[in-house]
Amino acid sequence: xxxxxxxxxxGAGAADVLTVRGLKKHFPIKRGxxxxxxxxxxxxxxxxxxxxxxxxxxxxxxxxxxxxxxLRLLVRAVEPTGGHxxxxxxxxxxxxxxxxxxxxxxxxxxxxxxxxQDPESSLNPRMTVRRVIGEPLMVNDxxxxxxxxxxxxxLMRMVGLKPEQRSRYPYAFSGGQRQRIGVARALALDxxxxxxxxxxxxxxxxxxxxxLNLLLDLQRDLHLTVLFVTHDxxxxxxxxxxxxxxxxxxxxxxxxxxxxxxxxxxxxxxALFSGIPQPNPHRPLKRIILEGDIPDVAKVPAGCPxxxxxxxxxxxxxxxxxxxxxxxxxxxxxxxxLAACHFADELRLKGEDDLLGSA
Ligand SMILES: Nc1ncnc2c1ncn2[C@@H]1O[C@H](COP(=O)(O)OP(=O)(O)O)[C@@H](O)[C@H]1O
Ligand SMILES: [Mg+2]
Numbered sequence: 001x002x003x004x005x006x007x008x009x010x011g012a013g014a015a016d017v018l019t020v021r022g023l024k025k026h027f028p029i030k031r032g033x034x035x036x037x038x039x040x041x042x043x044x045x046x047x048x049x050x051x052x053x054x055x056x057x058x059x060x061x062x063x064x065x066x067x068x069x070x071l072r073l074l075v076r077a078v079e080p081t082g083g084h085x086x087x088x089x090x091x092x093x094x095x096x097x098x099x100x101x102x103x104x105x106x107x108x109x110x111x112x113x114x115x116x117q118d119p120e121s122s123l124n125p126r127m128t129v130r131r132v133i134g135e136p137l138m139v140n141d142x143x144x145x146x147x148x149x150x151x152x153x154x155l156m157r158m159v160g161l162k163p164e165q166r167s168r169y170p171y172a173f174s175g176g177q178r179q180r181i182g183v184a185r186a187l188a189l190d191x192x193x194x195x196x197x198x199x200x201x202x203x204x205x206x207x208x209x210x211x212l213n214l215l216l217d218l219q220r221d222l223h224l225t226v227l228f229v230t231h232d233x234x235x236x237x238x239x240x241x242x243x244x245x246x247x248x249x250x251x252x253x254x255x256x257x258x259x260x261x262x263x264x265x266x267x268x269x270x271a272l273f274s275g276i277p278q279p280n281p282h283r284p285l286k287r288i289i290l291e292g293d294i295p296d297v298a299k300v301p302a303g304c305p306x307x308x309x310x311x312x313x314x315x316x317x318x319x320x321x322x323x324x325x326x327x328x329x330x331x332x333x334x335x336x337x338l339a340a341c342h343f344a345d346e347l348r349l350k351g352e353d354d355l356l357g358s359a
Contacts (some may be wrong), residue, residue, distance in 0.1 A: 020047060027040065070246075089192060116199070175203050237352075243255060263349070
């Protein structure tokens with residue numbers, strides 16, 4: 001897999017497609033026949049970020065860190081507990097997603113489309129591929145007949161499927177082809193922002209690269225902006241311009257992909273790198289073993305949420321939550337490199353190269 005050129009959409013002043021401020025989702029934990037709320041799962045806990053037009057922003061974190069919930073909040077598939085989300089379509093005024101009424105929400109949902117993790121369960125097995133891909137056009141635009149058929153054929157070609165196969169059902173396709181169907185469906189309404197939720201993690205390793213390369217090609221050709229969720233750092237390296245690292249409902253580090261890989265500023269990011277599959281067995285990975293399991297999201301530790309597993313923790317980390325603040329001040333990073341660590345400027349953390357043993 002070729003690495004993508006990182007200079008793409010990071011230029012200063014590029015307008016943001018999406019601006020997120022203080023976004024929160026707390027799910028109640030209910031017990032007993034009276035369904036009393038006995039606690040809260042802080043799935044997303046005060047998250048702020050922006051997505052720049054034309055970029056691919058990678059969102060990485062362990063399972064359960066809140067990545068899918070962030071995506072669902074952006075299209076209000078779940079109602080936020082708090083916060084603001086502003087979407088700026090290129091063909092209209094900005095939309096306040098959290099306050100949007102039905103009409104405005106409809107406009108948001110046709111411009112922001114999701115590619116799901118598991119094509120197995122996200123495609124209706126009783127619909128032909130023609131129906132699966134054409135449905136958004138039927139429902140939103142009332143398209144039918146030959147026009148619909150032509151549109152479906154065009155979409156199938158775009159994602160590398162044979163239009164002659166449009167009367168087949170999803171089960172007749174391989175996993176990789178099914179994900180191509182999912183991508184075609186997501187593209188049907190000509191979206192501006194694609195939310196890709198671990199789109200290759202349910203696929204065989206051999207076809208993962210094909211789907212990733214398809215997404216890269218489509219992004220370039222259609223000028224899409226992409227928010228790409230994964231727990232796989234090698235996918236992040238291949239696909240993204242910028243990276244946000246999520247831990248227990250919080251963003252702990254955000255920056256240009258280059259900076260994050262060379263010079264991480266949060267101990268959790270450093271630890272994540274030690275989990276990258278090693279490309280060369282003769283250069284063994286110096287693995288950082290994290291102490292303990294990821295804490296329960298219903299009991300996020302006080303202070304820094306990562307302190308229970310952090311090899312560099314100090315007393316202050318148990319007391320005060322560190323804000324996500326600029327951390328590129330050592331001359332190595334670029335502007336816009338943020339980390340939520342009290343010691344971001346003091347620690348000299350290892351990047352991917354160090355951990356692979358080449359530095
Ligand atoms: N509808 C829901 N009700 C209750 N808890 C939920 C719901 N959706 C997600 N969660 C919880 O929120 C946390 C974050 O989940 P999720 O966003 O799916 O994480 P990720 O995508 O990073 O694996 C998990 O602990 C999950 O169990
Ligand atoms: Mg998920």
